[in-house]
Amino acid sequence: MNRDEQVALMRQAFAHIDAGTTDLADAVSFNPVSAYTCPQRLARESALLFRKYPLLLGLSNQIPQPGDHFTDDLSGVPILVARGKDGRARAFHNVCRHRGARVAEGCGRQKNFVCPYHGWTYGLEGELRGIPDQRNFPGLDKAAYGLAPLPLAERHGMLWVQPSVGPEGLEIDAQRFLGELDAEFASFGLAGYHHYETREIRRQLNWKLVIDTFLESYHFSVLHRDSVAPLFHPNLCLFKPFGLHLREVLPRRSLESQRGLPESEWDLIPHHTIVYVLFPNTVFVMQVDHVETWRVYPTPGKVDECTMYLDFHVPNPVDSDSARRHWQRNMDLTIRTVCEEDFPASEGMQRGFASGAQTHATYGRNEPALAYFQRTVAQAVGETTPPGDAA
Structure with missing residues (x-):
């Protein structure tokens, strides 16, 4: 302010x-x-x-390092928010692309997300990295089976996630959404x-x-x-x-x-x-x-x-x-x-x-x-x- x-x-x-x-x-x-x-x-x-609408799911300090993550279910959509190896925060459906099981619970820090049902493994950027006994999935393109992404914006130390993909795809214009409050929140030093x-x-x-x-x-x-x-x-x-x-x-x-x-x-x-x-x-x-x-x-x-x-x-x-x-x-x-x-x-x-x-x-x-x-x-x-x- x-x-x-x-x-x-x-x-x-x-x-x-x-x-x-x-x-x-x-x-x-x-x-x-x-x-x-x-x-x-x-x-x-x-x-x-x-x-x-974009929902404030937390502050950046909750996932300060690569591998830090948390889950959120209260919108009715299972959401996973994680910071990748590149330092960028991303949001995904907390849903394994094999049979729909959850790939993460709670919060913490880890190198990969492993489905507890059959062991499909996903990287911090959501990519599918491993399928146990992959020979039984002939022709499956792992590049097309990453975790389903959700729109996320990180701005002024705040993490905004939209629980559905809208007409603007994965983009959230947090500055526009906050309007005149954008500069006010920038002044608080939330990061x-x-x-x-x-x-x-x-x-x-x-x-x-x-x-x-x-x-x-x-x-x-x-x-x-x-x-x-x-x-x-x-x-x-x-x-x-x-x-x-x-x-x-x-x-x-x-x-x-x-x-x-x-x-x-x-x-x-x-x-x-x-x-x-x-x-x-x-x-x-x-x-x-x-x-x-x-x-x-x-x-x-x-x-x-x-x-x-x-x-x-x-x-x-x-x-x-x-x-x-x-x-x-x-x-x-x-x-x-x-x-x-x-x-x-x-x-x-x-x-x-x-x-x-x-x-x-x-x-x-x-x-x-x-x-x-x-x-x-x-x-x-x-x-x-x-x-x-x-x-």
């Missing part, structure tokens, strides 16, 4: 604090509860959002971060409700009264849309320490939490001293269940006991806040939506990021009544 943008945001934050205001949407808006409960709506989301830990969390709620909880601070002073609320100015956000994506800046109370300083010395990140939604399903959080990504996926066929990966990325290697204790405390606090406060409340909302008590969820003008996200999703899946059109 460039210096002028940081100063402008801090000016906005001070103005809102002094006036007791926040960024506002143009009007109160409404979202049909069917957005969270309709199986047909979920089917469209799964087919379009989780197949046709220099280190992966600390990934946690998998499953909850009984629609996948969009997970993202909703990050998109307003209106609930802080009530739901988080005894946890994170004392750290933030409640009901205060700075919101900006970026095409499909959005940014929400949440000022911390420590911002007051900057008031007496000249603007040339103002520092945004230590005194704010910056929340991005990278469409369609990733919440990217720039915290004071680390980066969090929340990658959220629906459970196939279940409107009221989802799985998310919480990834912690930290600025320095975790190579001492004291560092490990520090980051474990941070991770545990994050998990405790969402799993003991946010998600139980959201699971209650999910049951409430299913009860028939109301036809629409209502978003106040002080929840602009939430309304924008839900409207963007609705439009992407062809909903004729996006939030705001009906009460």
Whole structure:
């Protein structure tokens, strides 16, 4: 984020604090509860959002060396991401071309991928290298039987994969996809971060409700009264849309320490939490001293269940006991806040939506990021009544 943008945001934050205001949407808006409960709506989301768009699957630091790899299945497509001997990251269907078995599990580092069913062997660039008892496959062209590739782009330390091959083939124009956010993410130096830990969390709620909880601070002073609320100015956000994506800046109370300083010395990140939604399903959080990504996926066929990966990325290697204790405390606090406060409340909302008590969820003008996200999703899946059109 460039210096002028940081100063402008801090000016906005001070103005809102002094006036007791926040960024506002143009009007109160409404979202049909069917957005969270309709199986047909979920089917469209799964087919379009989780197949046709680039998904952030991780940061480059998760596969720093040739042979490093990880697998991902939450989009519904078995995906293998690996760094080749040439240093280039690639994505493939995690599917053996012989009989369809998986060729890799989890993450790690290895020289080849060997199918556990019959031993077909693939190189790091996806090429078929070996077939046991090859004489029984006369005429088979090994060059045509490599792992099926998927579009991947590595940019600013981020790994984007599209779970299907679209009209543009294996190309993902990550710069175009990020739009105005491209330069902002370039400034964060993500390539220099280190992966600390990934946690998998499953909850009984629609996948969009997970993202909703990050998109307003209106609930802080009530739901988080005894946890994170004392750290933030409640009901205060700075919101900006970026095409499909959005940014929400949440000022911390420590911002007051900057008031007496000249603007040339103002520092945004230590005194704010910056929340991005990278469409369609990733919440990217720039915290004071680390980066969090929340990658959220629906459970196939279940409107009221989802799985998310919480990834912690930290600025320095975790190579001492004291560092490990520090980051474990941070991770545990994050998990405790969402799993003991946010998600139980959201699971209650999910049951409430299913009860028939109301036809629409209502978003106040002080929840602009939430309304924008839900409207963007609705439009992407062809909903004729996006939030705001009906009460």
